[in-house]
Amino acid sequence: MMEKIEQYIKKLITCLQIAKIYTSSHPKFSEGLNAAYESLAEVLREKQEFTVGIVGYELAYEREIFFELSQKIKSAIGVLKKKGIERITFTRGIDKEELLKFIEYLAIPETEEVREPQKYITAIGIRNITVGKIKSSADADKELKEKKEENIESYYADSVKTVETSIEDVLGGRSIDAVDFRFNVIGVMENLMKKHNEFLKLAAVKRYDATTFWHLLNVSILSMYFSWKLGFSKEDFLDIATAAIFHDVGKIFISRKIIQKPDKLSEEEFDIVRSHSALGAQILLKYSQALGIIVPLVAFEHHLGFNGKGYPKLSFEQKPHIASLIVSICDVYDALTQRRSYKNEYSPALIYEVMMKEKNKLFHPELLDSFFRILGVWPYGTLVLLNDDSVAVVREQNTYDIFNPIVEVVFPAEKKSHINLSDNRDVTIKRFLNPTSEGKQYLGFV
Numbered sequence: 215m216m217e218k219i220e221q222y223i224k225k226l227i228t229c230l231q232i233a234k235i236y237t238s239s240h241p242k243f244s245e246g247l248n249a250a251y252e253s254l255a256e257v258l259r260e261k262q263e264f265t266v267g268i269v270g271y272e273l274a275y276e277r278e279i280f281f282e283l284s285q286k287i288k289s290a291i292g293v294l295k296k297k298g299i300e301r302i303t304f305t306r307g308i309d310k311e312e313l314l315k316f317i318e319y320l321a322i323p324e325t326e327e328v329r330e331p332q333k334y335i336t337a338i339g340i341r342n343i344t345v346g347k348i349k350s351s352a353d354a355d356k357e358l359k360e361k362k363e364e365n366i367e368s369y370y371a372d373s374v375k376t377v378e379t380s381i382e383d384v385l386g387g388r389s390i391d392a393v394d395f396r397f398n399v400i401g402v403m404e405n406l407m408k409k410h411n412e413f414l415k416l417a418a419v420k421r422y423d424a425t426t427f428w429h430l431l432n433v434s435i436l437s438m439y440f441s442w443k444l445g446f447s448k449e450d451f452l453d454i455a456t457a458a459i460f461h462d463v464g465k466i467f468i469s470r471k472i473i474q475k476p477d478k479l480s481e482e483e484f485d486i487v488r489s490h491s492a493l494g495a496q497i498l499l500k501y502s503q504a505l506g507i508i509v510p511l512v513a514f515e516h517h518l519g520f521n522g523k524g525y526p527k528l529s530f531e532q533k534p535h536i537a538s539l540i541v542s543i544c545d546v547y548d549a550l551t552q553r554r555s556y557k558n559e560y561s562p563a564l565i566y567e568v569m570m571k572e573k574n575k576l577f578h579p580e581l582l583d584s585f586f587r588i589l590g591v592w593p594y595g596t597l598v599l600l601n602d603d604s605v606a607v608v609r610e611q612n613t614y615d616i617f618n619p620i621v622e623v624v625f626p627a628e629k630k631s632h633i634n635l636s637d638n639r640d641v642t643i644k645r646f647l648n649p650t651s652e653g654k655q656y657l658g659f660v
C-alpha cells in the first residue's frame with residue numbers, strides 16, 4: 215500500500231508541475247493527469263479512502279513518513295503549507311474532473327487571495343477530496359470556542375446582504391462570481407447544520423421582517439433544513455438552497471418595473487405577476503453555467519404545482535422537479551407566516567390547515583407530510599399562549615405528534631418549566647403570540 219501511494223503522490227506532483235507550465239488543455243497535461251488518476255484509482259480499488267498528511271516538512275501516510283519522497287517534493291509541500299493544507303483525504307468515487315480541479319487549485323500562485331481551502335474546493339465542486347489541518351486538541355478546543363462566539367444574528371444579516379448583492383447583479387445582467395456565491399451559501403449551510411436551532415429561532419423572528427430579501431433567505435434556509443433532514447447529499451441541498459434564493463427573481467424584476475401599488479391588482483396585473491416564474495427562468499438561464507441548471511428550473515416551476523395545474527400554463531405535461539416541489543412548500547409556508555405581520559393574523563395551526571388543503575394539488579403529498587413532521591405545526595421558537603394564560607416558547611418537536619410540541623413556560627416566573635404537551639393533555643396551546651406585536655415583551659425569552 216505504501217508503495218502504491220508513493221507512486222500516486224509522485225505522479226500527482228509531476229502533474230502539478232506540468233500544470234504550472236502548461237494550461238490544462240495541453241496534451242502534456244492530460245497525459246500527466248491520466249497517469250495520476252490511474253494510479254489513484256489503483257489505490258482506491260483497495261481502500262475506500264486514504265489520507266496523506268504533512269508532519270513538519272515530511273509527507274506521511276498513517277504513521278509512516280516518506281522520507282525519500284519528501285526530499286524530492288519539498289517545493290510541493292511548501293505549496294500545500296502556504297495554502298494551509300496539512301492533510302488531504304482521497305475517497306473512492308472521485309472522477310478525473312475532480313482531480314483536475316484539485317490540481318488546478320493547487321497550481322494557483324500563492325500570491326492570489328488565500329481562502330479557507332476546504333470551503334473553496336467544495337465550492338468548485340470537488341466532493342471526493344477533503345483537506346484540512348492536522349490539529350492538536352488544544353487548537354481544536356480553541357477553534358470550537360471561537361466558533362461559538364461568532365454572532366449568529368450578524369451572520370444572518372450578512373447573508374441577507376450577500377443575497378441582496380447577488381440578486382442585484384443578476385437583475386442588472388452583471389456576471390456573478392459563482393465560486394464566491396457558493397462559498398457564502400456553504401457558510402450558511404455549515405452554520406445551519408451546526409446550530410440549526412439558533413437559525414430556526416432567528417428565522418421564526420425575522421419572518422416578520424417582511425422584506426423580499428429576508429423572504430428569500432428564509433425560504434432558502436427552510437429548503438436547506440428540510441432537504442437536509444430528508445437525507446439529501448450536501449451537494450444537492452446546496453443546489454436546492456441556491457435555487458430557493460433566486461426563485462422569485464422575476465417577481466422583483468416585475469415589481470420594480472410595473473406594479474408598485476398598494477391596492478388591489480386588476481386581473482391583467484395579476485397575469486403580469488404570474489409571468490414572474492417564466493420571466494425569472496429566462497433571466498436565470500443566462501446564469502445556469504455559474505449557478506447550475508436547477509436554479510432556472512425551480513424559478514420556472516415553483517408555482518406549477520404537484521398536479522401541474524398552477525402556472526405557467528403549459529401545453530404539455532411536466533412533472534415538477536423535486537427541488538421545485540420542496541421550494542414551493544417552503545415558499546408558501548414562509549409567505550403565509552409573513553401575512554401575519556399585516557392585517558389578518560395567520561396562526562401556525564391555520565397555516566397547517568390551509569396548506570393541507572393543497573395536498574395532492576399544489577403540494578406533493580408525502581413531501582408535505584414530511585415537512586410538518588420535521589418542522590412541526592408549531593415551529594421551533596414560536597411564542598404561544600397556553601390555556602392557563604402562561605406564555606411559552608416551543609423548544610422541541612414530537613415527530614409522532616406534530617400538534618403537541620415540547621414547550622418552555624417563560625412567564626409568569628413561578629411557572630417556569632418544560633412541558634411536553636403530548637404527555638400533558640391538560641395543558642394546551644390557546645393561541646399564537648406575534649413576537650412583533652403583543653408578544654413583544656417576551657421576545658427576550660425566544
Ligand SMILES: [Fe+2]
Nearest residue numbers: 461462465516
Ligand atoms: Fe413566486
Ligand SMILES: [Fe+2]
Nearest residue numbers: 461462545549
Ligand atoms: Fe416566493
